[in-house]
Amino acid sequence: MKIGVPSEIKAQESRVGLTPQSVKELIKDKHTVYIQTDAGLGAGFSNIDYEKSGAKIVNSAEDIFKDSDMIIKVKEPQLNEVKMLKENQILFTYLHLSAAPELTKGLVDSDSICIAYETVTDHNNKLPLLAPMSAVAGRMSIQAGAYALEKHKGGSGLLLGGAPGVLPGNVLILGGGVVGENAAIIATGMQAKVFIVDKSEERLEELQEKFGDKIDPLHSDKVNLKDYISECDLLVGGILVPGSNAPKIISKEMIKDMKSGSVIVDVAIDQGGCVETSRPTTHANPTYIVDDVVHYCVANMPGGVPRTSTLALNAVTLPFIQNLALNGLTKALKNDKNFMNGLNIFKGAVTYKAIADDLNYEYIDPETLVN
Numbered sequence: 001m002k003i004g005v006p007s008e009i010k011a012q013e014s015r016v017g018l019t020p021q022s023v024k025e026l027i028k029d030k031h032t033v034y035i036q037t038d039a040g041l042g043a044g045f046s047n048i049d050y051e052k053s054g055a056k057i058v059n060s061a062e063d064i065f066k067d068s069d070m071i072i073k074v075k076e077p078q079l080n081e082v083k084m085l086k087e088n089q090i091l092f093t094y095l096h097l098s099a100a101p102e103l104t105k106g107l108v109d110s111d112s113i114c115i116a117y118e119t120v121t122d123h124n125n126k127l128p129l130l131a132p133m134s135a136v137a138g139r140m141s142i143q144a145g146a147y148a149l150e151k152h153k154g155g156s157g158l159l160l161g162g163a164p165g166v167l168p169g170n171v172l173i174l175g176g177g178v179v180g181e182n183a184a185i186i187a188t189g190m191q192a193k194v195f196i197v198d199k200s201e202e203r204l205e206e207l208q209e210k211f212g213d214k215i216d217p218l219h220s221d222k223v224n225l226k227d228y229i230s231e232c233d234l235l236v237g238g239i240l241v242p243g244s245n246a247p248k249i250i251s252k253e254m255i256k257d258m259k260s261g262s263v264i265v266d267v268a269i270d271q272g273g274c275v276e277t278s279r280p281t282t283h284a285n286p287t288y289i290v291d292d293v294v295h296y297c298v299a300n301m302p303g304g305v306p307r308t309s310t311l312a313l314n315a316v317t318l319p320f321i322q323n324l325a326l327n328g329l330t331k332a333l334k335n336d337k338n339f340m341n342g343l344n345i346f347k348g349a350v351t352y353k354a355i356a357d358d359l360n361y362e363y364i365d366p367e368t369l370v371n
Contacts, residue, residue, distance in 0.1 A: 001325040002032045004068030006061040007039040010075045012283035014042025014306035017072035017093070019314045020053040022321070027054035031325050034058045034068055043310040065089075072321060074313065075300055082106035088347070090329060092321065094118055094133075095344055098245045098358040099272040107345045108361070113329060117317065119243045119352055120342035127242060129320070129342075131178050132312035134267075136302040138182030138238060141265040142171070142190065144296050145234040148263040148287055154294045156261025158233055161191040168192045169233035174249055174274060176203045176217075179238030179267050181210070187234075188214040195228055225249075230257040237266040239274040243344075244354035250275040260292040269297040333370050340366055 003026060005017040016039050018026075023033045033055045037047055047057050058064050065071065065084035073093035077085070082103065085091060088111070095116035097104045107114050117129035127134075142160070149155035149169070162168035171187045173180045176198035187194045188211060197218045198204050204217035218228070229235065229250065235258070239246050246268035255264075255277050266278040273279075277290045280299040287296050302309035320339060323332045333340045343351050349364040350356045356363035 001328075002034065002067060002069045003072060003321070003325060004034040004058075004064040004070070005036065005039055005072050006064045006081070007036045008042075008074055008303075009061075009078055009081070010300060010303075013075050013300050013303040015074040015303055015310045015313065016040040016043050016045065016306075017074055018318075018321075019043075019310060020045055020049040020055075022314045022318045023050060023053040023055045025318060026322065026325060029322065029326055032056065034064050036061055036064050040310075043306040045310075070321075070324060072317075074310075075303070076100065076103055077107075079103070079106060082110060085110040085112040087111040088113065090115065090324065092117070092317075092324065094130075094270075096270045097344055097352075097355045098243060099270065101359050104345075104350070104355065104359055104361075108348055108350065111347045112345070113343070113347065114345040115324075115342045116243070116344045116352075117313075117342070119344060120320065121242075121338040123338065129313075129316050132316055133302045133309060134178035134238075134240075135182045136305060136309050136312060137267050138179035138236075139186050140301050140304065141179070141183050141236045141238075141267050142186035142192075142234070144286070144298075144301070145171075145236065145263045145265045146190065148265075148294045148296050149233065149261070151261075153287065154261070154289050155263055156233065156259065158261070160187070160234065170195065170231055171234045171236065172228050172232035173197065173236045173238060175238035175240065175268075176200070176207050177238060177240055179240070180236070181207065183236045183238060183267075184211060184215055192234075195232070197223070197225065197228070226254055226257060229254050230259070233259065233262050235262070235264045235275075237264065237268045237274040237278075239268050240271065242354070243352050245272040245358055246274040248274060248276045250277075252276045255293055256291050258291070258293045261294070263294045263296065265296045267301065270299045273297060330370055333366070340370070343370070346370065 151157035351366035
C-alpha cells in the first residue's frame, strides 16, 4: 500500500503521523511511505531520518494526497486538506466530528473513508488510541493551570502547592478517566488539594486505592458541585462521551460563583468542551477571561509537547496502520469489531451513531457497507 504523511497545518501543531521507526516497520512489509518534506521537524525528526528509514520525501501536500492510498495524520484535516481527499482514499487520524459540522460535511462529500483514532475501542470498551494523548493532556492541564494562576497571566497569584505556612490550592477534576487520573498524578505531586468527581463508584474506588488520602473522591450524584466549584482554584474538565459532544457540566451561572483569578482548563474542548463559557484557543493565545475566571481551552494540548506525544501516539497506532496496510480495509475491519468502531465516515455515509445523532445525519451501520 502507498501511505502518505503530510505536514500538520493546524495552528501550533508540530506532531507527525509516523516516526522514522514506524516508517521502517512499514517498509519491512513492502509498503511505500511518502513523507512531506520537514513534516517531522517539530517533533525532532529530520528528512534524513526518514530517508534512512526508507521513506520517500515529497515536497507538497498535494502530491502526498494524490499518490497515497492511505493518509496518516494526527489532527483533523483542515478544509483545504479535505478538498484534496480522493474517493475511496483512507484517512486515519483524530477527527472529533461531533464538534465539527463543516468538517463532517466536507468528509461526507469527499467519498473518502475516514477512521478516527478516538473511537477505536478495545475488549474492555476503552479507547486505546485516545488514551496516550488523554494522558499527556491530563498531565499538561495541571502545568498549564498552574502557570495561568500566576498574576501576570490573569490568575489569582496562587502557587498550587502552597508554601511553608501557606495552604495549597484546591484542584477540582471533573471526570476520573485517563485525563482525570493523569491530572491527579501531577496535581498531587505538586501537593495541591485534589478533588475528583465521577459518576462511577467503582472508578472512584480505584482512584482512592491509587492515590490514598492525596485525593478526595466525589460521586457526582451525591455532592453539590456548585459548592466545590466556588472553592476551587483550578478546575480541570476531563469529561468524555466517546465520539459525541461533551456535556456542558459547568454553566455560565456557576462560573460567576468561582473565585476571582481562578482557572479553568477545559481538556474536553476538542469535543465541544464541558464548560458553557469555553471556546477553542491555540498555544499561541491559550487563555481568555470570563467573569474574572481564566479559561485555558487549547484544542490540541499534546501538540505543545510534540516529541513525547508523537512517540506515545505511534506506539499505539502503528499496529492498526500495519493491519490496514497489510490486510486492506475490508479484512482489517471485518475481523475486528473494535477497529470497526473507528469508522466514522464511509464513502458519503456517516457510520458512527453519536456523530449522526449530534449532526442530524442518517446513521448507517458500517457492517452493511464494509464488504
